[in-house]
Amino acid sequence: MRDRGGRGLGPALRRASAAGVALAACLTATPAVATAAARSAADGDGTATTTGRDTAAGSGLDRYYRQRLAWGTCVKGPDDTMGHDLEKAGVQCADVTVPLDYTAPGGRTITVAISRLKATDTRHRIGSILLNNGGPGGTALDSPPHIRKAMKEVGPRYDIIGFDPRFVGRSTPLDCGWSVGTSILAAGLSRASFERQVTFQKGLADKCRATNASLLPHISTRNTARDMDVIRGALGERKISYLGYSYGTYLGTVYTQMFPGRFDRTVLDGALAPDDYGPRLLRGAEPENERALSDWAAWAARRNGTYGLGRTRAEVLATVRSVVAASARGPLTVGTAPEVFRLDDTQVPSLLIGGIADDGDAQRAALGEQLSVLAKAADGRPTRLSPQFAKALRTMLTGEDAQSAMVQSAIICGDKPAPRDPERYWRDIERSRAGHALFGPLTNNIGPCAFWDRPREEPTRVHRDAPALIVAATGDPRTTYKSSLALHGLLPSSKLITLKGANRHALYGEYGNACVDGKVNRYLATGKLPKGDQTCVKRAG
Structure with missing residues (x-):
């Protein structure tokens, strides 16, 4: 979750704006490998590996992977504070063109906004690391300077790449016309308040569908993962490293399953097991x-x-x-x-x-x-x-920050189907009151996904191992520790850093725990996971 308002699965708690993340090689793949890679990008199978910009020869996707990025200023106007701050930090921005529909790459295109803080220690450069701050719907375009600072001595060895996922922030926008900043609300204490929620949430879904019917089927985590692989190719990278927080850990996990062989060092902070992600994303965390x-x-x-x-x-x-x-x-x-x-x-x-x-x-x-x-x-x-x-x-x-709420719902609803019958929600709410009177009516409440069109694709299942570094706090109230443990179990080669005693969502570079930060930076520097799982303790104070 970790978006910027403490809502949903997302942070950047360090500077909340309201609620909660390259060895440039231009190598040529053989036509057979390139065509298989293109098919995997469209189908999400990810069985082929690629090198550099080359993929998808003759498939229609090659023009996306081989595009030349026009790096330039991040400033969008005289009042663009974020853009001016990025420019002062030496960050450049570019737009990556991707297909709206990967099964029809010759059709409509959209843009994904990315930023880059280039490596300064070019003699010891490791590669590019891509950031996602969670949400879903969170932006990471402005994150490279903060992450460079968190990475300490290893930071100058990476090109640090922020990106706004499709329809987020400065990427091609989504406008559902909502006038609220969150759809994650409680059912209230009465049947009447729940009925008002049913009407309200249905209205949100209907409003979004009415103005974005052609876009909504293509807003999903799987398509964001496909965009990430296009970014990798456009950067000229054979493999890309990744740092994801909260929902960003789900996105990172999906990428490892769809594109094996194309990721390098992978850090999943506030990690979420795929089965725990869905329309009622806080259910079970009471x-x-x-x-x-x-x-x-x-x-x-x-x-x-x-x-x-x-x-x-x-x-x-x-x-x-x-x-x-x-x-x-x-x-x-x-x-x-x-x-x-x-x-x-x-x-x-x-x-x-x-x-x-x-x-x-x-x-x-x-x-x-x-x-x-x-x-x-x-x-x-x-x-x-x-x-x-x-x-x-x-x-x-x-509606001051409505875009995050709109995209958050669109992604979640586009990833997994939700129960349709309001009575099912009401029964769950009523059952929850005995044990969880305060939060049960929120975590079990109906949302816009109950009225959304069904997702175009099945959810991603973890059936491949991935050597990721998972970071989790024992008291995380968003993506729970038991969820992080479940993901760790699904990825046998992964290693887990546990921070004991902290009720905190998102740790690395955010919480100021030297033990956690040091272990993550050691992995980013060496590429070697710890020999076993690691434990850190919350500092006194």
């Missing part, structure tokens, strides 16, 4: 989220003088429950004119989920401030919002 919330409550209780939520863990959790109950009786009004927001019992749990994916003091303080405001609103008292909280609410409740 215990981890409850534990993270409980730990936060203990933290807040020690700071009752600041937040006024309770002197003990139990009192703080009681305050949280009372806030949700109050929002069910009527929307909570927060803020002052001209910026006033209203949150009901379908939205407050989503806000909570977004606040507990990081157990650092800064994120915990942000959630403390949010709950303090909501508690005052529940008591009918006036409230004032910090700029950070106001921005988070704009992102969640308005």
